Amino acid sequence: MGNWVCIDFGTCNSAAAIEIDGRPKLVSPNNVPFFPTVACVLSRDKIVVCQNAESFKTHYPESFLQEFKLDIANSPDCNGVDYQKVVAEILRYIKGCSEVENNGARLDRVILTIPAIYTEQDSRKDIMRLAALDAGFTTVEFLREPQAAAWHYAYINDSHSAGLSLIYDLGGGTFDPALMDMGEVDNPTFLGCNSGVKCGGQYFDAAVYKKAQKEAKDMDKPLVREKRWNDYEACKKLKESLSASPSGTIMLSNDEFFSLNREGLNALIGEKLDLTLSACDSMLKTAHKEWTHINQVLLVGGSTSIPLVSEKLRQHLASHNASEVRIIRSMTGINGEYNHNYAVCLGGIAYIERLLDKQEQPSMAEEQIGILICGNEVCQLKEGVNTFGRSSEQDFSFSDPAMSREHFTIDVSRNSSGHYEYLVTTMSQKKATIINDRLALNLNVPFAPRNIALVDGATIQAGVTRFQFKK
Missing domain, CATH: 3.30.420.40 (ATPase, nucleotide binding domain)
Known part of the structure; x- marks a missing residue:
């Protein structure tokens, strides 16, 4: 390969x-x-x-x-x-x-x-x-x-079962948590995700820079506008240094020192990190899971190096009686070390190696794509995106006035084992898509999920129209 x-x-x-x-x-x-x-x-x-x-x-x-x-x-x-x-x-x-x-x-x-x-x-x-x-x-x-991060963890563990993993992916721009079933660790199954939380390194950098800018202005020694990039980079390096040191000092363009300790950084970013935990709560609720069901939280992304991330996770786990859940930022397994900074690209190579191994094995009978049943009507799904709504432009249209013109989609794709996965995503700007009579996929409610993986027998309601999913 x-x-x-x-x-x-x-x-x-x-x-x-x-x-x-x-x-x-x-x-x-x-x-x-x-x-x-x-x-x-x-x-x-x-x-x-x-x-x-x-x-x-x-x-x-x-x-x-x-x-x-x-x-x-x-x-x-x-x-x-x-x-x-x-x-x-x-x-x-x-x-x-x-x-x-x-x-x-x-x-x-x-x-x-x-x-x-x-x-x-x-x-x-x-x-x-x-x-x-x-x-x-x-x-x-x-x-x-x-999924790539989960594959990296699977590779390090050399195919030892790892149970349920929460991927805590905090990088530069957004927080993107996901839930992976790793009962078969060489075939991680995607159960759901959350998205849209604007939290990450660039927001933390900006918070430190704004504090430095305010202090300089209060001293009546404002920063030099033409050197703002230099000041911003200095603030970024200061933030990074606080992952290893309790305090740090930099020189800014106004020829003044700016100091910040770890407690000061925590005060600047704490509320943002609280949003990540709320997003995880929402994702678990969507998947009908509790924090106690999780075997480990896999930290992914450079921003997880900030000590406050692990501290808040430990506190949150304790508040949900889940103190036994492991928080993995680094570990050594049979095939080396888990690398939280580069878990995604390393996992992608492990994934493609496994995929090619499977292609070399004798092929099994072709799996059939699932269907949605609506009354006496059967909607045969296709690989790719299937659209549902009231508009005649949709793949499957229905004369339900309570349904939006474009209400939801089902994305059908193959996982690494060659089996089909089904991700339903709400598209309506005004109306929720209801899953199993209790979970509302909603674009307009903060932290409400927008999509979820479908399992066999799941029900979907759009307007007053009901569907049942069958593999």
């Missing part, structure tokens, strides 16, 4: 992994195991990316792009260049570095990890796919980020 690379395209930093001598290996250009997800668009034909772009930030701030992962479906309005071209340049750079690490051998197949909330119809997937092809890859596959 030596011509695969897994790329975790992140908000602030990206990472890549390849397989060397049968084991996942991080790609580390210049001995640094990540790629800043940044670009400087100097002209339509000149885009500098990743490590090479960082020095351009202060000189060409109007042409500098960063933290744009979730916005790639929009236009950056930057020297006439769209995000597809920017992403392609970043992927091309990572591809080249990965091939150097691969002893010069070509890597023409890529697995891109994506947030759990992306469905088949999400235009950001199309942009990523086209960008990867533009970068020189011939084969492009996608894998949900929490």
Whole structure:
């Protein structure tokens, strides 16, 4: 499988992994195991990316792009260049570095990890796919980020059953928790996720910078506007240092010291972290699980290095009589160490290795795709996105005035074992989609789930129309 690379395209930093001598290996250009997800668009034909772009930030701030992962479906309005071209340049750079690490051998197949909330119809997937092809890859596959992290944990455990895992993914821009059933640890099953919580490294960095800015203003020694990027980067490094040290001090552009201790950082970010726990509560409720059902919480992402994250998790677990649940940031298993910073890209390589192993095994009888039963009508689902609503433009339309024109979708895809998975997502801006007569998927209620994995026999209600799902 030596011509695969897994790329975790992140908000602030990206990472890549390849397989060397049968084991996942991080790609580390210049001995640094990540790629800043940044670009400087100097002209339509000149885009500098990743490590090479960082020095351009202060000189060409109007042409500098960063933290744009979730916005790639929009236009950056930057020297006439769209995000597809920017992403392609970043992927091309990572591809080249990965091939150097691969002893010069070509890597023409890529697995891109994506947030759990992306469905088949999400235009950001199309942009990523086209960008990867533009970068020189011939084969492009996608894998949900929490599933990739679960695969990394499964690989480290060497197929020992791990039970129910909560993936606590706190990176640069958003918090994306997911629930994985790892009873068969070499086949993690996706049970559900939550999304949209704006919490992560960039918000923590901004909070420290704003505090420094306020203190400077109160001293009547404001920061130098032209050096705001330097000050912001200094505040970011100060925040990172507080994961290891109880306090730290930096010099800012006004030639004054700015100091912050860990308690001060906790005060700045504590309310944001509380939102992540509320999102986990909502996700567990959606899946009809309790905190006591969880075997371990897998920490994923650089922002989980902040000590307050583990502290708040321990307190939350204790408040739910679940103090026995393990919080895993680092551990050693049969196949090495769990790496919370790079679990996603390392897990992607473990996943693709397992997938290829299964393809080499004799194939089983073809599994049939499930159906929805509505009265006497049978809705035969297809692989991909199936749309339901009152509009005749939907795949399945119904003359129910209480149903929205586009009410819900069911995304049908194969998991790593070749079996079909079914993810129902509400699309109505006004009305909930009811699952099993008690769970409301709702776009307008904070922390209400938007999607859930369907199990055999589940019921769905849209308006007054009821469906039953059968595999």
